[in-house]
Amino acid sequence: MTQISAMAVPAVIALFIGMGLYKKVGVYDCFTEGAGSALKSMTGILPSLVGLMAAIHMFRASGAPELLADFLSPLLSRLGMPADVLPLALLRPISGSASTAMVTDIFQTLGPDSLAGKIASVMMGSTETTFYTVAVYFGAVGVKNTRHTLIAALTADITGIIMSVLITQWLL
Amino acid sequence: MLNYIWGGMILLSLIVSLFTGRIEETAAAAVTGASSAVEISLTLLGIMCLWGGLAKIGERAGLIDLLARLLHPLLRLLFPDLDKQSPARGKIILNITANLLGMGNAATPLGIDAIRELNRISPKPGSATNAMCMLVVLNTASIQLLPTTLLSLRQTFGSSAPAEIIIPIWLTSICALIAGITAAKLLERRYPL
Numbered sequence A: 001m002t003q004i005s006a007m008a009v010p011a012v013i014a015l016f017i018g019m020g021l022y023k024k025v026g027v028y029d030c031f032t033e034g035a036g037s038a039l040k041s042m043t044g045i046l047p048s049l050v051g052l053m054a055a056i057h058m059f060r061a062s063g064a065p066e067l068l069a070d071f072l073s074p075l076l077s078r079l080g081m082p083a084d085v086l087p088l089a090l091l092r093p094i095s096g097s098a099s100t101a102m103v104t105d106i107f108q109t110l111g112p113d114s115l116a117g118k119i120a121s122v123m124m125g126s127t128e129t130t131f132y133t134v135a136v137y138f139g140a141v142g143v144k145n146t147r148h149t150l151i152a153a154l155t156a157d158i159t160g161i162i163m164s165v166l167i168t169q170w171l172l
Numbered sequence B: 001m002l003n004y005i006w007g008g009m010i011l012l013s014l015i016v017s018l019f020t021g022r023i024e025e026t027a028a029a030a031v032t033g034a035s036s037a038v039e040i041s042l043t044l045l046g047i048m049c050l051w052g053g054l055a056k057i058g059e060r061a062g063l064i065d066l067l068a069r070l071l072h073p074l075l076r077l078l079f080p081d082l083d084k085q086s087p088a089r090g091k092i093i094l095n096i097t098a099n100l101l102g103m104g105n106a107a108t109p110l111g112i113d114a115i116r117e118l119n120r121i122s123p124k125p126g127s128a129t130n131a132m133c134m135l136v137v138l139n140t141a142s143i144q145l146l147p148t149t150l151l152s153l154r155q156t157f158g159s160s161a162p163a164e165i166i167i168p169i170w171l172t173s174i175c176a177l178i179a180g181i182t183a184a185k186l187l188e189r190r191y192p193l
Helices: A002-022 A027-061 A064-079 A083-091 A096-110 A115-126 A130-141 A149-171 B002-020 B023-060 B063-078 B087-100 B104-120 B130-140 B148-156 B162-187
Strands: none
Touching: A002 A027, A002 B023, A002 B063, A002 B162, A027 A064, A027 A096, A027 B002, A027 B023, A064 A083, A064 B002, A083 A096, A083 A115, A096 A115, A096 B023, A096 B148, A115 A149, A115 B148, A115 B162, A130 A149, A130 B104, A130 B130, A149 B130, A149 B162, B002 B023, B023 B063, B023 B148, B063 B087, B087 B104, B087 B130, B104 B130, B130 B162, B148 B162
C-alpha cells in the first residue's frame, strides 16, 4: 500500500515529461512558465496566510481548543477523531486558506506522521471548500435558487470528514 | 463569511485567554503565527513551483484530452438530461479532468464556462437545473489524483513517508463523491425546478 502510494509521484513526473517530449512540447519552457504562475499564486495567498496563521496561533495559545475538545470529547472519542483535528473539520468547507493554515499548524506542532497529522492530510486532500465553490459557480451565472446543491455537497463533505478518520485508522 | 470567522476567532481567543490567564501568551502568538506563515511560504515555494511547472507540461502535452476521452461514459450516467451534441459536455469533461489532475487554477474557469453553457440552455434561468447542481457537487467533491500542495507540505515538515496518504485520500474521496452524487440524485426529485 505505502509502496504504491510512494510510486505515484515518480510515475506522474515520468508520465508528464515523457508525454511532453513525445508530443514535442517545449518541456523546459513550459516548466518555467508553470513555475512562474505557481510563484504568483503563492505570493497571492501570503497575505491571507499571515492573517490566518496569526489567528490560529492566538486561538491555540488561549486554551480555547482544550475547552472545545472537553466539551465535544464524548462525540469525538466515539468517532476516534483526535481533538486537534476538530477545528479543521469545522473550517474545511468554509475556507481553503484557513484549512491550509490549520493543517500546517498541525504538522508544525504534532508532525505530519502523527495520527492527527495523517487524518488532517487525508481530510484536507479528500474534501473541498464547498461554500466557496457553490458561491463562485452559481454567482457566475446569477442563479439564486440553488435547490438541493448545498445539502448534497455538504453530504459529500461530512462523508469525507468521517471517512478520513476511519480510513486513516484502518490503513495507516 | 471569513470576515466573521477570522474576527470572531481572534476576539474569542482574547476573551478565553482572560479566563485561562494566558493573555500574554495569546498576544505573543499573533506575532509568531504571522512570522511562521512567511517561513512556511518560503519553504513551500520551491516545491509548489516544481509542481506548477510539471502540471503545465501535462496540460500542453494533451493529458487533459486523453483523460477526457476516458470519462465520456461516466458523463452519460451523471448528466442524463444533457444532449449528446451539447457543447456543455466537452466543457464539463474538461472541468472534471482538470480537477482530477489537480489543476485547480484551470478547473475553475473551465467549470464556470460549463455552467454558463448549462444556464444558457436552462428552461428556467435563475434556478439551478439538475445538471447544474450535479456539476457543482462534482466540483465540491472532486477527486485529486495527486494532492501536490499537501505532499509538499508533508515533505516540508519532515514526514518519513509523505506520499503514504495518497491511497487513503483516493478511497475517502470516492466515498465522499458517491455520497454527494447519491444525495444529488435522490434530492433532485424533492426539490422540483
